[in-house]
Amino acid sequence: MCGIFGVMDRRRQMMDGSGIRQALSMMNERGSGEGAGYVAYGIYPEYQDCYALHVFFDRACENKAAVDATLEQWGVIEHDEAIPTCDQPNLRVNCTPWRYFFKPDASLAPGSASPEKDIITDLVMQINASVNGAEVVSSGKNVGVFKASGWPEDVADYYRIEDYEGYIWLAHNRYATASPELWGKPDPFNLHDWSVVENGKITTYGANRRYIESFGYNCSTGTDSEVITYLIDLLVRKHGLDIDLAIRALAPPYWEEIDRMPEAKQRLNQALRFAYGSATMNGPFTIVAANPEMMVGFTDRGKLRPMVVGECGDRLYIASEEAAIRAMEPNVESITRPGAGTPVIGRVAP
């Protein structure tokens, strides 16, 4: 069931985390107290040229040396520290959240069109697959994921998210159904630029995972949002698709709809379905994704999950419920419920 929320300011006006905390808490009926998380863009301006790696250590004193050594092989750690936290009575802490500000050495990925991101991708896969007791939960520039197993308010207060200011925020209130309540499990999921929150269950998970793993991505958490994040990264960064085409590949129109399209459009949609058949996602879902330049929302073709969109001035909101938007923006100017196959794409002003 899950509740998801996203807000973006087109002019990069900063929002602290208090409004997002309140919005997410409006959807507690959609959660089970076993997972919540936030991700914000623009929170580390003093380190904006570094990749911010948020890492959960089971036991920092034992597991950290291996991560330090791996990172130092591939670049320079400009700074690292424990993420400031504040104990909450209802939150059982079982790991130490840490952050690195890291500059990869681009010369170590010769021939790549995006060497830094290739290195970061490889490092995230490598650490999550092979370093025991360490999990990278976010890895982008000027962005960070804050998540834990608990109710949204406790998770927000634990990380003191009201102390962070971002121009895009995504948040997730998890109703745990499939996997145990580990801290790394809830959304948001992040890989450098892209972050994803999902409400739903992708029934084609196995096929999608096999497809994305054939490109070298390693799915270590077993969550939908991990596969979705990697698929978006592959289609947009590696294959160069515009985001609207990437969404169309992931959640394509039914064949009957394609048959009704004018010829040129029909051929484009057929080509996408043929090329990306194994990336097509089925099952009930609403997904909100973001990178530093945009926030997008889309649903499954049969529209089995809710998606409400609000706009107010430069702010774009996407949420599971209207009440969450109004909790943050009582005077919201428009509320709509876009149909399946109508992605919502909001871009930050250049």
Next chain:
Amino acid sequence: MAKQITIDAKGVHYTPLNQQIRKAIDDGADEIVINNVLGQRFIGNGLRGNAVIRVNGVAGGDLAMFMSGPTVIVHGNAEHAPGNTMDSGKVVIHGSAGDAVAHSMRGGKVFVRGDIGYRGGIHMKQYEDQRPILVVGGSAQTFLGEYMAGGLLLVLALDGVMNAREIGSGIHGGEIVIRGNVDESRLAAGAKKMPLTDEDRARIAPVIREFAADFELDAEPLVNADYTRIVPASARPFAGKYTWE
């Protein structure tokens, strides 16, 4: 003299809110005004009697579920499934509503002035005198009347937009009436178009007039407009799909 009770719902969870509503009815209230509603679910669930409940704000999911008798008037939008398995009474929504409006409704009326989401009227049903009615002023989305088993689903498309496709997917009872022509391609397998007869029009006219009165619309042009009537092609649309005889 009518007794009115006002409740402030600001920051109140739905459980204490519904307890306050029930207490107001026990105290003899004829009209209950609930202010500052923001997404509280289950408002008016299982309520009996004939009170009028005014909801000012955004009503949360499953508004008036299992309700039997009262009238709920929402000045704002509603989330998913208002009128879920409602038994009798009336829900009037001045804004729009989410997916699965009138889900499994058994009787009474749900009037929505704006648009509704996907799967409106899913599995509405009827039994003897129990005939639920859902009227939508704006547009409905796809899978309108999915698995519909009874009752009347009327879409007025007042803004000239009707988004629904796959209309009447799995319909095996009841009727869907949509203002204007509906192309055959928008019907799902198992649904078929029928002309709206004079008897049909006489039957829906009082419903249109009641809807128009609730929202201060001019009724007669709507009563006299062209409509498409959609009914089940058979009482067992999937007889050959899921069973073999």
